[in-house]
Amino acid sequence: xxxRPVSIEGYYDEAFAVxxxxxxxxxxxxxGVAGYIIACFDDVGLDAxxxxxxxxVVGMCEASVYVASMVAGSFSIxxxxxxxxxxxxxxxxxxxxxxxxxxxxxADIPVLGLEEGGSQGETLIRAEIEAAVREDGxxxxxxxxxxxxxxxxxxxxxFGLPVIDGVAAAVKQVEGLVAQGLKTSKMGGYAMPPxxxxxxxxxxxxxxx
Numbered sequence: 001x002x003x004r005p006v007s008i009e010g011y012y013d014e015a016f017a018v019x020x021x022x023x024x025x026x027x028x029x030x031x032g033v034a035g036y037i038i039a040c041f042d043d044v045g046l047d048a049x050x051x052x053x054x055x056x057v058v059g060m061c062e063a064s065v066y067v068a069s070m071v072a073g074s075f076s077i078x079x080x081x082x083x084x085x086x087x088x089x090x091x092x093x094x095x096x097x098x099x100x101x102x103x104x105x106x107a108d109i110p111v112l113g114l115e116e117g118g119s120q121g122e123t124l125i126r127a128e129i130e131a132a133v134r135e136d137g138x139x140x141x142x143x144x145x146x147x148x149x150x151x152x153x154x155x156x157x158x159f160g161l162p163v164i165d166g167v168a169a170a171v172k173q174v175e176g177l178v179a180q181g182l183k184t185s186k187m188g189g190y191a192m193p194p195x196x197x198x199x200x201x202x203x204x205x206x207x208x209x
Contacts (some may be wrong), residue, residue: 007111008040009040011081018045035174039167041079041104042087050138050190056177060166062086063087064142065097067169071162072140074102076132078125079144080114082106088144102136104144129159140164141177 005013006021021044025036029052036057038046043059049055051145068075079088085104092098107124114121125148132138140162143152184190 008044009081009111011087014040014042014044016088018196019049021045022048022052025049025057029053029055037167037170039170041137041144041146041166042084043091047189049184050184051193054183054186055180056097056174057105058107058170058173058177059175060170061091061144062095063173064164064166065092065095065117068140068142068162068164069097069100071164072138074100074136074138075140075142076102076138077104077138077142077144078128078132078148078149079104079106080109080111082108084144103132105132111147114136114145125151126155126158129155129163132177133159133161142166 005016008014008017017040021038026152028036033055036049036053038044038049038057038059041061046057046059046062054143065075065077067114075173077085077088077092079085085106088104089098092101092104105128107121107128109121122177123144132141140160141155142164143155143166146167149165149167152163152168186192190206
């Protein structure tokens, strides 16, 4: 996708990410895709994606915080930059998991910095996990960025507590929904949007009546 941010770090980037996301959902629907994952921890465009999709759509934050509350009495989230904290706190309130979450912490590393060779990203993430256990009393850790996914198993072993990768959690939840034959409801708020005139690139991407 040419018209998209290279990473999502806050509300402004979220707005630019949604049109491209919906194009991918539309393409997936035409190809018979069985389910979708929003692999951004802010669960960007989740409701709009559910408008478009008949297949299940699960957000990685949504999946991970529900999983965390099933395996621990409390958890802390470790994300990338401090600017992402308010958006994550807002999503937590939406899911009713703010009472389980002790704190949202930022390792102060950009999303793309996680991919750089020789990055200090893992060191910074480890420091925040140590602080979450020591200061927050967290019983589990949720990794608040898809770019941290490959660290989950190693960190879980090293710290001796559940460290949850939201992408893996979302994959398993989608698989479960598909196995049950469940689709996204088209009643009420997730009804297919009506055909209407839109101006700009997105005009050709609207659902057919």
